[in-house]
Amino acid sequence: MKRAFCGAVLAVAAMAGGASAQQLTDDTVKLGVLTDMSSLYADINGPGAVIAVQMAIEDFGGSIGGKKIEMIQADVQNKADVAATIAGRWYDTEKVDVILGAGASSSSIATSRVAADKKKIYIAPDPASSDITGKLCNAYTVHWVYDTFALANGTGSAVVKAGGDSWFFLTADYAFGYALQRDVANVVTKAGGKVLGEVRHPINTNDFSSFLLQAQASKAKVIGLANAGGDTINAIKQASEFGIVKGGQKLAGLLVFISDVHSLGLERAQGLNLTEAFYWDLNDKTRAFAKRFAAKNNGKMPTSVQAGFYSGALQYLQAVKAAGTDNSDAVMAKLKEIKWDDPVFGQSYIRADGRKMHDMYLFEVKKPSESKGPYDYYKLVSKMSAEEAFRPLDQGECPLIKK
Numbered sequence: 001m002k003r004a005f006c007g008a009v010l011a012v013a014a015m016a017g018g019a020s021a022q023q024l025t026d027d028t029v030k031l032g033v034l035t036d037m038s039s040l041y042a043d044i045n046g047p048g049a050v051i052a053v054q055m056a057i058e059d060f061g062g063s064i065g066g067k068k069i070e071m072i073q074a075d076v077q078n079k080a081d082v083a084a085t086i087a088g089r090w091y092d093t094e095k096v097d098v099i100l101g102a103g104a105s106s107s108s109i110a111t112s113r114v115a116a117d118k119k120k121i122y123i124a125p126d127p128a129s130s131d132i133t134g135k136l137c138n139a140y141t142v143h144w145v146y147d148t149f150a151l152a153n154g155t156g157s158a159v160v161k162a163g164g165d166s167w168f169f170l171t172a173d174y175a176f177g178y179a180l181q182r183d184v185a186n187v188v189t190k191a192g193g194k195v196l197g198e199v200r201h202p203i204n205t206n207d208f209s210s211f212l213l214q215a216q217a218s219k220a221k222v223i224g225l226a227n228a229g230g231d232t233i234n235a236i237k238q239a240s241e242f243g244i245v246k247g248g249q250k251l252a253g254l255l256v257f258i259s260d261v262h263s264l265g266l267e268r269a270q271g272l273n274l275t276e277a278f279y280w281d282l283n284d285k286t287r288a289f290a291k292r293f294a295a296k297n298n299g300k301m302p303t304s305v306q307a308g309f310y311s312g313a314l315q316y317l318q319a320v321k322a323a324g325t326d327n328s329d330a331v332m333a334k335l336k337e338i339k340w341d342d343p344v345f346g347q348s349y350i351r352a353d354g355r356k357m358h359d360m361y362l363f364e365v366k367k368p369s370e371s372k373g374p375y376d377y378y379k380l381v382s383k384m385s386a387e388e389a390f391r392p393l394d395q396g397e398c399p400l401i402k403k
Helices: 002-013 046-060 080-092 105-118 148-161 175-190 209-217 230-241 258-264 284-296 304-323 328-337
Strands: 028-035 067-075 098-101 121-124 141-143 166-172 194-201 222-226 250-253 273-276 340-342 346-350 360-365 378-384
Touching: 028 046, 028 080, 028 304, 046 067, 046 098, 046 284, 046 304, 067 080, 080 098, 080 105, 098 105, 098 304, 105 121, 105 141, 105 175, 121 304, 121 328, 148 175, 148 250, 148 273, 148 360, 148 378, 166 175, 166 209, 175 194, 175 222, 194 209, 209 230, 222 230, 230 250, 230 258, 250 273, 273 378, 284 304, 304 328, 304 340, 328 346
Parallel strands: 028 067, 028 098, 098 121, 121 141, 166 194, 166 222, 222 250
Antiparallel strands: 273 360, 340 346, 360 378
């Protein structure tokens, strides 16, 4: 299986023949990994993101036309000002050709703006806000894994169809939470449901009691958790302590990762619907990648975001090779020109607005009795094509798209 996977990667890496004489600034291609190494999203991206990019560089061959590939990393701390400062320094003085990551949507949006200003490529595997390819889009940013529109189309739509027609939102108080609530609320109301209220909570809070009491008092059938990582885990744990689900209300985890389910345990997480771009046990290619990754990451299977760091780094290097240069405009043109069979996401392409397109999946978390062991957590409910999952190109208000 490993040989088959590596062979597929090498076959893709050879695409377009590559130029024999690469025109590389400083005779180097430098990748910068900007991620949350120590806070509430560290299990989603963090050290695993660094491992994933290292794997991509190794699978590509470690060099381009005999010239070296380098990687640097930094902790973004999920702060927009930190992200902007590091991105500016990396692009200007440390000659970084591409930045991958930046954690939260707010810090990712800040990085995207710096990338546009510097005319350098930014690949965003971890943020959720669909505004990144909407009103905030630019010619140098690619939103790689998922977004709030796709999450709403998947989880939000499924919960409404199952009878969850009244909602109350528990929303992280920053750009990502606002975008996720907005996109899910649109799906709910279009389907004839009602939004009964909302409460916003600080990012990385430990006490959800007052917020959960408001949600409980709303009598909404569904409490939509428009948050992620440690916030989602804490909200679900404390909702259990309050007896909210036993009282008849349903929790909808609108952005849930396998690391969250692992932390919660199947006893608490069973029955949750969630939308993902990747699951380690989806097919032979995902299993091959995941097992290699887990061997380097203390046995932990990759999240979809960590798979996105691998995919984004590998495809960027392939585009540099195909373009024969690391010039940002030439590489971005090549990225948007090529359709490819991604080792972890399957058939993929990048739209003019910077949205990477691939299938998305609706999963349900297994009952403890259904699981065969660690990380055997999901059962597939349905698959959505890229065109079904993501916002239509002409509806995002991206200034790059002509009306």
